[in-house]
Amino acid sequence: MTGKEPFDNFPISSKADAVKPFIVMDVMEQAQDMERRGEHIIHLEVGEPDFDTPAPVVEAAIRALRDGRTHYTHSMGLLELRYAIAEHYLDKYGVDISPDQIIISNGTSPALGMIFNTLVSPGDEVIMTDPHYACYPNFVLFADGVPRFVPVSEQLGFQYDADAVAEAVNPRTRAILCNSPSNPGGTVIPSPTLEKLAGLGVPLVSDEIYHGLDYNGNAHSALEFTDNAFVINGFSKLYAMTGWRVGYLIAPKRYIRTMQKLHQNFSISANAFVQWAAISALRECAEHTAKMASIYNERRVAMLSALDRMGLKPPVEPTGAFYVFVNFRHVDGDSLRLALDILEKARVACTPGIDFGANGEGFIRFCYANSLDNIEEGMRRLRAYLEQRGALHGARDL
Numbered sequence: 001m002t003g004k005e006p007f008d009n010f011p012i013s014s015k016a017d018a019v020k021p022f023i024v025m026d027v028m029e030q031a032q033d034m035e036r037r038g039e040h041i042i043h044l045e046v047g048e049p050d051f052d053t054p055a056p057v058v059e060a061a062i063r064a065l066r067d068g069r070t071h072y073t074h075s076m077g078l079l080e081l082r083y084a085i086a087e088h089y090l091d092k093y094g095v096d097i098s099p100d101q102i103i104i105s106n107g108t109s110p111a112l113g114m115i116f117n118t119l120v121s122p123g124d125e126v127i128m129t130d131p132h133y134a135c136y137p138n139f140v141l142f143a144d145g146v147p148r149f150v151p152v153s154e155q156l157g158f159q160y161d162a163d164a165v166a167e168a169v170n171p172r173t174r175a176i177l178c179n180s181p182s183n184p185g186g187t188v189i190p191s192p193t194l195e196k197l198a199g200l201g202v203p204l205v206s207d208e209i210y211h212g213l214d215y216n217g218n219a220h221s222a223l224e225f226t227d228n229a230f231v232i233n234g235f236s237k238l239y240a241m242t243g244w245r246v247g248y249l250i251a252p253k254r255y256i257r258t259m260q261k262l263h264q265n266f267s268i269s270a271n272a273f274v275q276w277a278a279i280s281a282l283r284e285c286a287e288h289t290a291k292m293a294s295i296y297n298e299r300r301v302a303m304l305s306a307l308d309r310m311g312l313k314p315p316v317e318p319t320g321a322f323y324v325f326v327n328f329r330h331v332d333g334d335s336l337r338l339a340l341d342i343l344e345k346a347r348v349a350c351t352p353g354i355d356f357g358a359n360g361e362g363f364i365r366f367c368y369a370n371s372l373d374n375i376e377e378g379m380r381r382l383r384a385y386l387e388q389r390g391a392l393h394g395a396r397d398l
């Protein structure tokens with residue numbers, strides 16, 4: 001042993017090495033260091049439900065384990081779960097899909113990988129908003145594709161202007177990626193926009209992971225507007241099941257065999273007992289999800305009202321997911337520096353907008369998947385911080 005790492009100079013894949021880190025992790029790690037030193041931090045950075053998974057889902061998983069549901073399943077997933085998903089899309093959106101258009105995956109994340117690796121050959125383009133969910137470009141780049149960013153503004157709630165998308169479409173375009181309710185914007189794509197995007201002759205990849213967390217009840221599935229859509233959805237957010245790792249994709253039949261081959265090779269199948277539990281989520285948890293959604297909504301209203309009193313309410317009200325994306329360009333154009341300063345001085349952890357693309361720079365994302373008390377305390381601390389910086393323009397009295 002020389003004390004040196006073995007193969008010190010042996011190359012690492014340039015493609016893997018080029019994957020960007022999630023900057024919010026730096027904020028989170030710094031927050032954890034401060035907590036270890038005894039500081040009290042309000043966490044408004046992580047995009048994860050604070051609720052426990054509903055009891056019927058936990059019971060179904062335990063039952064499945066006791067019943068020996070511990071083997072590989074069909075590579076596309078349990079037929080029973082695929083039927084339950086088809087039924088859910090029929091009940092909720094009136095769209096008729098068949099179980100053999102569905103593949104169950106370990107969360108929606110691998111589903112994104114399957115879709116882009118199926119649609120994209122080297123150099124092909126995928127249109128996405130800027131700002132966008134941080135991982136999207138990495139999936140496209142890893143499939144040797146090119147993310148084609150369409151800047152979106154806070155005046156349109158960070159959703160597409162359909163004309164700008166039409167201009168970006170070219171012969172290399174393989175998909176238009178949309179996300180509604182969105183991360184980081186927390187907004188729902190208006191139906192006329194979705195309808196126009198569906199008419200551009202390019203497949204839509206619609207990330208519907210925050211469906212059910214749309215507090216005005218106006219989120220629509222892309223499948224209501226076109227059959228030429230790839231939907232991804234899952235159980236992480238609405239059912240508070242992030243750690244269970246279960247999601248799915250719905251695709252036009254002609255692509256399924258290709259994606260099934262990818263899934264067989266790279267995952268074999270999703271976890272068996274978790275798939276049984278997911279059936280219970282769809283069939284037995286309507287009351288639980290309604291309760292959680294109504295609590296998120298109360299928190300949303302509280303956070304927006306506090307931001308409004310600081311003159312920081314976004315021009316388009318975020319009505320979905322659990323995020324508010326706030327413009328701080330008048331305070332500091334460098335969102336990472338600002339997030340770290342807010343953490344250090346106000347002891348509030350939040351996500352720098354730069355994590356979500358160049359056009360998110362100068363914004364900060366706050367997540368309201370936290371208790372009302374913590375949200376109110378977090379907003380009080382933020383106000384005091386801004387006051388101290390002399391940056392409380394347009395604020396009203398508490």
Ligand SMILES: Cc1ncc(COP(=O)(O)O)c(C=O)c1O
Binds near residue numbers: 047106107110133234
């Ligand atoms: C927009 C969006 N899509 C997909 C995901 C990934 O979800 P999953 O836990 O199903 O992999 C997230 C997680 O934060 C997300 O915000």
